[in-house]
Amino acid sequence: MTSLSAKDKNTVKAFWAKVAGKEEQIGCDAVSRMLTVYPQTKTYFSHWKDLSPGSAPVRKHGATVMAAVTDAVSKIDDLTGGLLSLSELHAFTLRVDPANFKVLAHNLLVVLATVFPNDFTPEVHVAMDKFLAAVAHALSEKYR
Amino acid sequence: MVVWTDFERTTIQDIFSKIDYAVVGQAAFSRCLTVYPWTQRYFGQFGNLYNAAAIASNPKVAAHGKVIMEALEKAVKDMDNIKATYAELSALHSEKLQVDPDNFMLLGDCLTIVVASQLGKAFTAEVHAAFQKFLAVVVSSLRKQYY
Numbered sequence: 001m002t003s004l005s006a007k008d009k010n011t012v013k014a015f016w017a018k019v020a021g022k023e024e025q026i027g028c029d030a031v032s033r034m035l036t037v038y039p040q041t042k043t044y045f046s047h048w049k050d051l052s053p054g055s056a057p058v059r060k061h062g063a064t065v066m067a068a069v070t071d072a073v074s075k076i077d078d079l080t081g082g083l084l085s086l087s088e089l090h091a092f093t094l095r096v097d098p099a100n101f102k103v104l105a106h107n108l109l110v111v112l113a114t115v116f117p118n119d120f121t122p123e124v125h126v127a128m129d130k131f132l133a134a135v136a137h138a139l140s141e142k143y144r
Numbered sequence: 145m146v147v148w149t150d151f152e153r154t155t156i157q158d159i160f161s162k163i164d165y166a167v168v169g170q171a172a173f174s175r176c177l178t179v180y181p182w183t184q185r186y187f188g189q190f191g192n193l194y195n196a197a198a199i200a201s202n203p204k205v206a207a208h209g210k211v212i213m214e215a216l217e218k219a220v221k222d223m224d225n226i227k228a229t230y231a232e233l234s235a236l237h238s239e240k241l242q243v244d245p246d247n248f249m250l251l252g253d254c255l256t257i258v259v260a261s262q263l264g265k266a267f268t269a270e271v272h273a274a275f276q277k278f279l280a281v282v283v284s285s286l287r288k289q290y291y
Contacts, residue, residue, distance in 0.1 A: 029269075032269050033269045033272055036269035036270060036272070036273050037269065037272050037273040037276045038276075053269050106253060109257060110256060110257055110260045110267075110272065111260075113257045113258075113260040113261040114260045114261060114263070114264050114265065114267055117261035117262070117264065120257075120261060121196075122174065122175045122178040122179060122196050122199075122200065123178070123196045125175060125178070125179050125257065126178055126179040126196075129179055
């Protein structure tokens with residue numbers, strides 16, 4: 001797993017600044033998409049009343065995820081330390097198979113491509129992909 | 145035997161009728177070489193792939209992007225026989241080109257992102273799911289002749 005260069009970090013911070021104000025829309029779309037396109041992910045949300053795209057629990061969870069990613073951007077210099085409690089949550093309580101982090105990341109990138117067709121260049125894409133992979137790695141730290 | 149719903153069939157035909165193969169092919173393939181640089185290992189003869197700008201302006205990359213889209217069109221034109229359509233291409237990728245089949249979905253993911261940026265809001269979750277299914281069938285067919 002490659003670490004983030006200074007250029008990667010700056011690219012991520014600059015791009016993520018554009019997301020401000022659109023978090024709810026993007027988060028909701030990313031989670032809705034994940035549940036629709038990768039139905040195996042629905043198995044983690046059997047406790048929700050409504051798993052349809054744009055439903056209240058989906059919207060709420062999208063916002064939760066986006067807030068966590070925004071937080072991760074601010075802690076980009078130490079993701080392992082910064083995401084420690086989230087890692088414990090995912091490892092011991094939620095027990096999400098870490099392969100799914102990649103799935104959500106991909107869906108988030110697809111949404112970003114629809115919302116920012118001109119800004120989501122290949123250079124931004126690779127930096128964001130690396131960043132989300134680093135976030136996933138930090139989230140997996142406490143698993144075993 | 146893959147079962148396509150009417151929605152899936154129409155959606156795939158629709159997407160491919162709307163996109164410009166040269167533009168989307170170049171964008172998806174160059175994105176793949178940029179975002180997943182280890183995929184460059186198969187393209188030593190393409191010349192300058194040193195950085196994103198070089199990849200983006202490389203004419204061989206653009207040409208090959210179009211080749212890929214034209215190959216995908218074969219599957220779109222005969223969605224009930226994708227496995228047979230790609231039997232030869234699968235053997236080619238396995239025996240001659242020796243491409244690690246895990247790379248196929250990397251290109252698939254980049255193509256999804258390019259199509260998403262082209263279609264914007266029209267690339268709904270349902271359209272996305274249909275496209276993902278199509279790519280999964282294509283990738284599975286390309287993997288068939290590997291042993």
